[in-house]
Amino acid sequence: MIGALTPPLAVGLAVAALSGAIAVQSARDNSYPREDSDRTRVLYVRSPAMMKRVTFGFQALAADVYWIRALQHYGGDRLQKQPHHAGRKYELLYPLLDIATSLDPYFSIAYRFGAIFLGEPYPGGAGRPDLAVALLRKGIAAAPTRWQYYHDIAFVYYWRVRDYKAAALWFQRAAEQPGAPNWLPSVAASMLTRTEDRATARFMWQQLLRSEQVWIRRTAERSLLQLQALEQIDRLQAAVAAAGPTPAGGYSWSAMVARGRVAGVPLDPAQTPYEIDPLTGRVRVSRQSPLFPMPDTSERPQ
Amino acid sequence: MRAINTVAVNVFRESVRDRVPYNLVIFAVLLMGASYLLGQLTAGQDVKIIKDLGLAAISLFGLFIALFIGIGLVSKEVERRSIYALLAKPVSRAQFIVGKYLGLVLTLAVNVSAMTIALYLVLSYQGWIESAEMKAAWEAPAADPALLKAVALIGIELMLVTAIALFFSTFSTPLLSAALTLGVYIAGRFNADLKNFDQIVDSQLTIWMARAAYHLLPDFSAFDVKTQVVHGLAVPGGYIAATAAYGALYIGALLIAATLIFSRRDFK
Numbered sequence: 001m002i003g004a005l006t007p008p009l010a011v012g013l014a015v016a017a018l019s020g021a022i023a024v025q026s027a028r029d030n031s032y033p034r035e036d037s038d039r040t041r042v043l044y045v046r047s048p049a050m051m052k053r054v055t056f057g058f059q060a061l062a063a064d065v066y067w068i069r070a071l072q073h074y075g076g077d078r079l080q081k082q083p084h085h086a087g088r089k090y091e092l093l094y095p096l097l098d099i100a101t102s103l104d105p106y107f108s109i110a111y112r113f114g115a116i117f118l119g120e121p122y123p124g125g126a127g128r129p130d131l132a133v134a135l136l137r138k139g140i141a142a143a144p145t146r147w148q149y150y151h152d153i154a155f156v157y158y159w160r161v162r163d164y165k166a167a168a169l170w171f172q173r174a175a176e177q178p179g180a181p182n183w184l185p186s187v188a189a190s191m192l193t194r195t196e197d198r199a200t201a202r203f204m205w206q207q208l209l210r211s212e213q214v215w216i217r218r219t220a221e222r223s224l225l226q227l228q229a230l231e232q233i234d235r236l237q238a239a240v241a242a243a244g245p246t247p248a249g250g251y252s253w254s255a256m257v258a259r260g261r262v263a264g265v266p267l268d269p270a271q272t273p274y275e276i277d278p279l280t281g282r283v284r285v286s287r288q289s290p291l292f293p294m295p296d297t298s299e300r301p302q
Numbered sequence: 303m304r305a306i307n308t309v310a311v312n313v314f315r316e317s318v319r320d321r322v323p324y325n326l327v328i329f330a331v332l333l334m335g336a337s338y339l340l341g342q343l344t345a346g347q348d349v350k351i352i353k354d355l356g357l358a359a360i361s362l363f364g365l366f367i368a369l370f371i372g373i374g375l376v377s378k379e380v381e382r383r384s385i386y387a388l389l390a391k392p393v394s395r396a397q398f399i400v401g402k403y404l405g406l407v408l409t410l411a412v413n414v415s416a417m418t419i420a421l422y423l424v425l426s427y428q429g430w431i432e433s434a435e436m437k438a439a440w441e442a443p444a445a446d447p448a449l450l451k452a453v454a455l456i457g458i459e460l461m462l463v464t465a466i467a468l469f470f471s472t473f474s475t476p477l478l479s480a481a482l483t484l485g486v487y488i489a490g491r492f493n494a495d496l497k498n499f500d501q502i503v504d505s506q507l508t509i510w511m512a513r514a515a516y517h518l519l520p521d522f523s524a525f526d527v528k529t530q531v532v533h534g535l536a537v538p539g540g541y542i543a544a545t546a547a548y549g550a551l552y553i554g555a556l557l558i559a560a561t562l563i564f565s566r567r568d569f570k
Contacts, residue, residue, distance in 0.1 A: 053492070056488070056491040056523075057358075057361065057523075057526055058358045058361075059529065060354040060532060061354045061358040064347070064350070064351045067344065071343065071344070106529065106533040108441070108533075109346070109347055212438050212439040213346065213439045214346055214435055214436055214439060215346055
């Protein structure tokens with residue numbers, strides 16, 4: 001019977017059979033949904049040394065795979081509003097970046113952008129500046145004259161750890177590397193004399209706007225908008241304090257508008273309305289805003 | 303020389319008949335598919351990853367061709383009994399071995415060249431469509447001529463794998479030849495570890511044996527400069543020349559050994 005099939009009929013039957021299999025598969029997946037998300041959170045080989053052995057000759061390609069996995073892991077967890085894996089957010093980020101950079105020690109973006117992912121406060125990032133510094137130190141071991149890594153460590157100390165002495169030291173080390181920009185020594189000096197200072201932070205983010213990496217520039221743009229929002233919040237908070245609570249004892253933007261304290265519901269620099277706590281009057285960036293979480297947010301994983 | 307040419311051309315024709323060039327289609331589809339998908343996934347690292355993928359695919363596809371055709375170069379002729387007709391002609395056994403080797407090297411050269419051209423075409427297209435600000439972040443230009451350094455060393459590495467496969471093919475079955483060639487290839491990849499054996503053991507005899515193995519096994523890791531060229535790091539011409547010379551001498555030794563073994567074989 002099979003021998004009697006003409007080639008077009010055979011092709012048609014094969015395509016029909018495959019289409020049928022796909023349709024059955026889709027129907028089964030809809031009727032019996034499977035929990036696959038745990039599979040993407042498994043890191044079978046955690047040892048970079050072992051991974052170097054098993055990928056012989058194709059380490060750079062394996063590093064690319066781990067870099068893409070790190071991006072997906074970070075992006076997936078960051079976009080998840082209600083984390084399915086509560087308390088386990090970003091737990092694979094450092095191991096993935098560690099393996100990627102061990103397989104390809106010259107993978108600059110993995111060190112630099114990886115440090116941003118790791119250093120950013122939770123829930124926007126892993127909130128692990130210690131691991132961000134460890135990753136960048138690994139980059140320095142691979143490329144000791146790359147001033148950007150020293151600069152990024154300084155930045156982590158300044159912006160995430162608030163250790164200005166350490167930041168000054170690393171800015172100074174960055175300035176000593178060949179090809180370092182001429183503004184680094186002055187930043188190092190100002191670190192030693194100033195404490196937390198938005199003007200310095202703005203200056204440094206503006207320097208990062210000149211980075212050759214478009215993704216780092218985008219992070220800098222967002223951080224500058226966050227700084228702008230912090231200043232707006234300060235002004236709005238002062239206006240709320242001056243107006244005081246309504247006679248009913250609460251706070252709201254409609255009451256602030258009615259009393260002429262603000263012209264309308266104030267928008268943050270990303271054009272999302274600010275929120276006001278009806279009980280305390282505390283002004284904050286909305287969770288729906290692209291600027292959330294703000295750098296001073298103190299939410300930590302449970 | 304004419305006899306060698308004839309044998310070599312026949313090996314090439316046979317590989318075309320065996321549809322070996324089909325791998326070029328797979329390679330082209332892989333690269334084009336990757337270049338489309340990677341832009342969405344890699345935070346601006348698509349050109350780096352296309353280079354990594356392209357060079358790894360050239361190396362891997364070439365390895366498969368060298369291994370699976372190389373192991374059958376001699377043993378297939380013996381199994382099919384066509385060796386009797388061949389050796390009855392005015393072709394010496396040495397010419398037969400060298401001709402077989404050069405035929406497969408020609409097949410590999412055509413494949414590697416075609417894959418390299420495809421890689422450069424995809425990279426040139428990426429360089430053409432990418433914005434100036436993205437290009438500023440690249441460590442090396444998209445269609446970087448330095449990639450040819452990595453391709454050249456991959457080519458010599460594949461020639462060495464072919465020589466090993468041919469060597470084993472002269473005295474063992476295709477299955478055993480495949481296992482032995484793959485074993486030598488993997489051991490050769492980890493060769494650098496043997497060199498530093500003195501850091502983990504104290505026994506002088508063990509250290510001496512490890513050093514001997516380091517020198518006797520082909521040093522495949524030396525041919526791998528893919529990471530350096532992708533990141534735009536310098537690969538000195540002297541290093542390439544020394545590695546190429548090492549490869550040529552090792553291949554020469556293997557071909558002489560293969561000829562010697564094949565000359566002593568009795569096909570009665």
